[in-house]
Amino acid sequence: MQAEHVWLMTDAEGHLLDVPTLPPCSRIEAILLVADARGASSVRVPPAELAVVTRICGDLMEPAAAPENWDALQ
Numbered sequence: 001m002q003a004e005h006v007w008l009m010t011d012a013e014g015h016l017l018d019v020p021t022l023p024p025c026s027r028i029e030a031i032l033l034v035a036d037a038r039g040a041s042s043v044r045v046p047p048a049e050l051a052v053v054t055r056i057c058g059d060l061m062e063p064a065a066a067p068e069n070w071d072a073l074q
Helices: 048-053
Strands: none
16 A cells, blocks of 8 residues: 555635546545645744844854764764
């Protein structure tokens, strides 16, 4: 059995749009999870209050602690 992750959209009446092509003469098991109101393709945007006061200071890619201080490497 192969798993395939597919996002399906519905119209205002709840009917499926762009139904995917399925293999002929096959039984399909589907588990449908309804996404929240934002949808699957929504872009996350920070609150406007943070956009005014947020500043990037320093190198974001450099670790805060030296590698020899990490417990995970021991």
